[in-house]
Amino acid sequence: MPMADGADKEKRTVKGKIMTYLVTGAAGFIGAAVAKRLTGDNEVVTIDNLSTGREDNIPPGVEFLKGSVADADLIRRLSDRKFDAVIHIAGQSSGEISFEDPVYDLQTNYQSTVLLLDLARKTGCKKFIYASTMSVYGDHNPPICSEDATLVPKSFYAVGKAASENYMRIYSEQFGIACTALRLFNIYGIGQNMDNLKQGMASIYLAMALSDHKINVKGSKDRFRDFVYIDEAADAFIKALGREEGYDVFNVCTGKATTVEQIINIIKENLPYDVEVQYSEGTPGDQFGIYGNYDKISKALGWKPQIGFETGMKRMIEWAVKDHR
Amino acid sequence: MPMADGADKEKRTVKGKIMTYLVTGAAGFIGAAVAKRLTGDNEVVTIDNLSTGREDNIPPGVEFLKGSVADADLIRRLSDRKFDAVIHIAGQSSGEISFEDPVYDLQTNYQSTVLLLDLARKTGCKKFIYASTMSVYGDHNPPICSEDATLVPKSFYAVGKAASENYMRIYSEQFGIACTALRLFNIYGIGQNMDNLKQGMASIYLAMALSDHKINVKGSKDRFRDFVYIDEAADAFIKALGREEGYDVFNVCTGKATTVEQIINIIKENLPYDVEVQYSEGTPGDQFGIYGNYDKISKALGWKPQIGFETGMKRMIEWAVKDHR
Numbered sequence: 001m002p003m004a005d006g007a008d009k010e011k012r013t014v015k016g017k018i019m020t021y022l023v024t025g026a027a028g029f030i031g032a033a034v035a036k037r038l039t040g041d042n043e044v045v046t047i048d049n050l051s052t053g054r055e056d057n058i059p060p061g062v063e064f065l066k067g068s069v070a071d072a073d074l075i076r077r078l079s080d081r082k083f084d085a086v087i088h089i090a091g092q093s094s095g096e097i098s099f100e101d102p103v104y105d106l107q108t109n110y111q112s113t114v115l116l117l118d119l120a121r122k123t124g125c126k127k128f129i130y131a132s133t134m135s136v137y138g139d140h141n142p143p144i145c146s147e148d149a150t151l152v153p154k155s156f157y158a159v160g161k162a163a164s165e166n167y168m169r170i171y172s173e174q175f176g177i178a179c180t181a182l183r184l185f186n187i188y189g190i191g192q193n194m195d196n197l198k199q200g201m202a203s204i205y206l207a208m209a210l211s212d213h214k215i216n217v218k219g220s221k222d223r224f225r226d227f228v229y230i231d232e233a234a235d236a237f238i239k240a241l242g243r244e245e246g247y248d249v250f251n252v253c254t255g256k257a258t259t260v261e262q263i264i265n266i267i268k269e270n271l272p273y274d275v276e277v278q279y280s281e282g283t284p285g286d287q288f289g290i291y292g293n294y295d296k297i298s299k300a301l302g303w304k305p306q307i308g309f310e311t312g313m314k315r316m317i318e319w320a321v322k323d324h325r
Numbered sequence: 326m327p328m329a330d331g332a333d334k335e336k337r338t339v340k341g342k343i344m345t346y347l348v349t350g351a352a353g354f355i356g357a358a359v360a361k362r363l364t365g366d367n368e369v370v371t372i373d374n375l376s377t378g379r380e381d382n383i384p385p386g387v388e389f390l391k392g393s394v395a396d397a398d399l400i401r402r403l404s405d406r407k408f409d410a411v412i413h414i415a416g417q418s419s420g421e422i423s424f425e426d427p428v429y430d431l432q433t434n435y436q437s438t439v440l441l442l443d444l445a446r447k448t449g450c451k452k453f454i455y456a457s458t459m460s461v462y463g464d465h466n467p468p469i470c471s472e473d474a475t476l477v478p479k480s481f482y483a484v485g486k487a488a489s490e491n492y493m494r495i496y497s498e499q500f501g502i503a504c505t506a507l508r509l510f511n512i513y514g515i516g517q518n519m520d521n522l523k524q525g526m527a528s529i530y531l532a533m534a535l536s537d538h539k540i541n542v543k544g545s546k547d548r549f550r551d552f553v554y555i556d557e558a559a560d561a562f563i564k565a566l567g568r569e570e571g572y573d574v575f576n577v578c579t580g581k582a583t584t585v586e587q588i589i590n591i592i593k594e595n596l597p598y599d600v601e602v603q604y605s606e607g608t609p610g611d612q613f614g615i616y617g618n619y620d621k622i623s624k625a626l627g628w629k630p631q632i633g634f635e636t637g638m639k640r641m642i643e644w645a646v647k648d649h650r
Contacts (some may be wrong), residue, residue, distance in 0.1 A: 072428060099499070102439045102492075103397060110435065110488070114427045114481070150475075153491055156439070163435070163488040166478055167427075174424070174609050284499050 018042060022083045024069050024116070025090030026062055027053025029192045029200075030131060030184070033234040034087060035059050045081070047074065048090060052196050069112035075119050085127035085241055088116050094198040095135060095155035096283045102156045109160035110167075117171045117179075125177070128168060129240045132181040134226070134253065136162040139287055143224070143257070146293045147183070147249050155285030165249060172247035180240040185253040185292050189230030189312055190319045201225055202263055202313060206320055209267050209275045217260060219282030224257040226291035229312035232305050239301040253292030254305040266310055270317045343367060347408045349394050349441070350415030351387055352378025354517045354525075355456060355509070358559040359412060360384050370406070372399065373415060377521050394437035400444050410452035410566055413441050419523040420460060420480035421608045427481045434485035435492075442496045442504075450502070453493060454565045457506040459551070459578065461487040464612055468549070468582070471618045472508070472574050480610030490574060497572035505565040510578040510617050514555035514637055515644045526550055527588055527638065531645055534592050534600045542585060544607030549582040551616035554637040557630050564626040578617030579630040591635055595642045 019042045025031030026046035036059040038044050045063040048055075058064050067074040069090045091109040092098065098105035113130065120128050137145045138152035153159045168179035192203040194210070208215045236252045268275050297303045344367045350356030351371035361384040363369050370388045373380075383389050392399040394415045416434040417423065423430035438455065445453050462470045463477035478484045493504035517528040519535070533540045561577045593600050622628045 102443060103436060106436060106439055111428060111431060114431055118427060154495065156492065156495065159488050159491040159495070162491070163484050166484040166487070167481065170479065170481065170484070170610065285495065 019084040020082060021045070021085050021087060022047070022078070022081075022116075023062075023087045023089065024048070024112070025053060025088075026059065026064075027055055027057045028089065029053075029057075029230065030187055030233060031089040032057040032059060032191060033230050034089060034237045035062050037234050037238050045078075045083075052093075052193060052199070054193075057191070068108065069116065070107035072115055075115040078119055079123060082123060083120070083125045085129060086116050086120050086125055087129045087237055088113060089131040091131070092157065094196075095157045095285045096198045098155050098157035098160075099284050105156050106160050109157060110163050113164035113167055117167055117177070120177055121171065121175045127241065127243070128171070128177050128179045129237055130164060130168060130179070130181045132165055132183045132249065133158060133161045134183050134185045134251070134290055134292060135287065136165070136183060137287075137290060140290060143289045144255070144291050144293055145251065147251055147296055154287060158285070169247040176245070178243050178245045179247045180243050181247075181249040182236055182240060182252050183249060183292070184233060185226040185228050185251065185290075187228050187230055187233045189316050191230060192316070194320055201260070202227060202316070205263055206267055206317060209271060210320060213273055214276040214278065215264060215267070216278045216280060217264070218280055219260075219286055220288070221261040221264070221279065222259055222289075223286070224259040224289040224291065226253040226256060227258055227309045227312070228252055228254055228305060229307040232307060236297065236301070236303050239297075239303050242301065248300070250297035250300065250303075251292040251294055252297065252303070253294050254309075255291065255294055256309065257289065257291040258309050263313070266313050267317065270314055271321070344409040345407060346370070346410050346412060347372070347403070347406075347441075348387075348412045348414065349373070349437070350378060351384065351389075352380055352382045353414065354378075354382075354555065355512055355558060356414040357382040357384060357516060358555050359414060359562045360387050362559050362563050370403075370408075377418075377518060377524070379518075382516070393433065394441065395432035397440055400440040403444055404448060407448060408445070408450045410454060411441050411445050411450055412454045412562055413438060414456040416456070417482065419521075420482045420610045421523045423480050423482035423485075424609050430481050431485050434482065435488050438489035438492055442492055442502070445502055446496065446500045452566065452568070453496070453502050453504045454562055455489060455493060455504070455506045457486045457490055457508045457574070458483060459508050459510045459576070459615055459617060460612065461490070461508060462612075462615060465615055468614045469580070469616050469618055470576065472576055472621055479612060483610070494572040501570075503568050503570045504572045505568050506572075506574040507561055507565060507577050508574060508617070509558060510551040510553050510576070510615075512553050512555055512558045514641050516555060517641070519645055526585070527552060527641070530588055531592055531642060534596060535645060538598055539601040539603065540589060540592070541603045541605060542589070543605055544585075544611055545613070546586040546589070546604065547584055547614075548611070549584040549614040549616065551578040551581060552583055552634045552637070553577055553579055553630060554632040557632060561622065561626070561628050564622075564628050567626065573625070575622035575625065575628075576617040576619055577622065577628070578619050579634075580616065580619055581634065582614065582616040583634050588638070591638050592642065595639055596646070
């Protein structure tokens with residue numbers, strides 16, 4: 001979708017609502033869902049290195065630049081574009097992999113943020129929305145976290161995300177960019193990558209159950225997370241586009257804890273065959289249990305989760321059974 | 326100083342106290358002072374890219390590898406070496422420059438730490454000491470900071486340093502490396518780079534006074550800092566080598582605040598000619614005023630500052646007048 005200068009300008013004038021967005025990582029689970037919500041009347045550009053995403057995930061009508069968000073030369077090539085907002089979702093997203101390759105992790109999760117914030121500054125883009133993570137909290141006691149909790153990140157992945165939040169705060173203060181960090185809790189649902197066994201607790205267990213009729217749980221069955229259905233997570237990004245100034249950070253969560261055991265039971269109950277469950281040692285930097293308080297995003301942006309985990313998980317299982325067996 | 330295998334082993338056995346240290350940044354002000362304290366019976370290797378340091382700063386007997394600490398290939402070349410400790414001091418050290426080139430800043434200050442921690446892990450090195458900074462605190466109210474204060478870094482430089490501290494904490498917890506972060510307040514004294522007008526408050530003013538008989542102050546004269554004489558800062562690194570396990574962080578400070586105006590008065594009083602003072606706009610991310618509490622390092626490592634700012638500054642002025650006019 002290259003810009004035809006005259007035509008594009010006219011369209012912009014006539015309709016008055018055409019926006020141009022850079023959404024990184026639109027070949028991935030969350031990026032694709034957000035990009036899909038923005039296409040239509042808007043122009044959407046994405047960068048994705050297809051390391052875990054797939055090109056056919058990218059919604060129709062999205063301009064695709066294949067490459068890494070940590071590649072300074074690639075980002076520089078965008079410096080003659082004018083974006084109404086940058087929505088930065090791309091990045092290595094596995095705590096486990098951040099231990100295997102910490103440098104790759106920091107480049108995709110931290111250097112990329114710096115490059116994109118700098119692009120925003122230099123091109124006059126005034127909105128920046130970032131996919132942060134509940135991992136920044138680390139192990140928290142009590143396990144329910146509000147945004148003002150102390151951050152004690154346990155994985156390198158989480159350190160990079162917390163550093164990115166700090167970068168956004170400074171870019172906002174110094175250069176007047178409205179920056180929003182969304183601390184995503186566990187996002188799951190239709191469209192999740194069922195081939196990636198290092199990212200996404202519910203999708204990992206489901207993928208194992210489907211392919212081997214056996215789930216290997218790394219760590220305790222009593223661990224728990226706060227699961228947010230993908231459509232509602234995408235909605236949080238859309239609502240964050242309404243923020244016009246300053247830096248702020250919001251939990252994207254449901255306020256409900258679901259244990260590993262509960263996830264496995266839902267999977268077992270919804271598959272027509274027996275599923276064996278094995279337990280092995282946990283992965284480094286894994287949090288034991290965490291869930292979030294969503295009061296802040298509810299008040300500021302009117303975002304509220306409505307899809308319960310069992311409902312969402314049944315949808316996902318149905319989809320996965322049909323498409324991925 | 327290449328290792329002659331047999332000879333070296335023998336020396337090690339006979340004397341029993343020969344250690345091998347990697348000290349990054351030994352061409353710079355602080356790195357050179359620390360490396361100097363370690364040479365003698367020990368083997369000291371340094372990496373420095375000479376971006377702000379000078380080769381003739383490197384103490385005699387130190388093995389010098391020219392290159393960047395953020396260069397993965399260079400660090401990999403050290404993977405057959407066995408270090409008793411890594412002391413990581415190299416890095417872009419100007420908050421101001423971190424705004425001009427945030428990517429260079431993050432690579433030297435953050436990627437380098439990850440690469441070196443990973444080298445330590447892979448080579449079985451069990452001690453890692455890091456030059457962090459008081460900048461991690463940001464503006465703090467009240468302005469005296471203990472180590473448990475909340476971190477609100479104002480410059481990208483400080484964000485990278487805070488992230489590095491988190492990396493060290495995780496490497497310590499996960500891989501049993503004794504990691505020590507020293508939050509250096511303003512280090513000054515003989516040997517400081519008098520040509521670098523973007524780093525080192527006292528040295529910048531002194532250098533301007535010497536070269537132009539005019540000091541251009543970027544920001545308020547009421548700003549204040551906590552100044553630590555270089556020899557005492559180097560001593561904190563040596564004392565930190567005594568730590569055998571876990572992660573910890575220590576202020577390296579004097580507990581005394583000195584204002585910009587006081588610094589300038591000391592410089593004026595100790596120069597034989599008039600010095601004009603001009604004020605202009607501050608630099609982004611500059612903290613207003615901060616000083617530190619050194620109780621923790623005093624109790625844990627027996628480190629205590631003894632050289633007052635006026636005493637140290639007179640020494641520095643005398644040295645600078647003689648060598649750098």
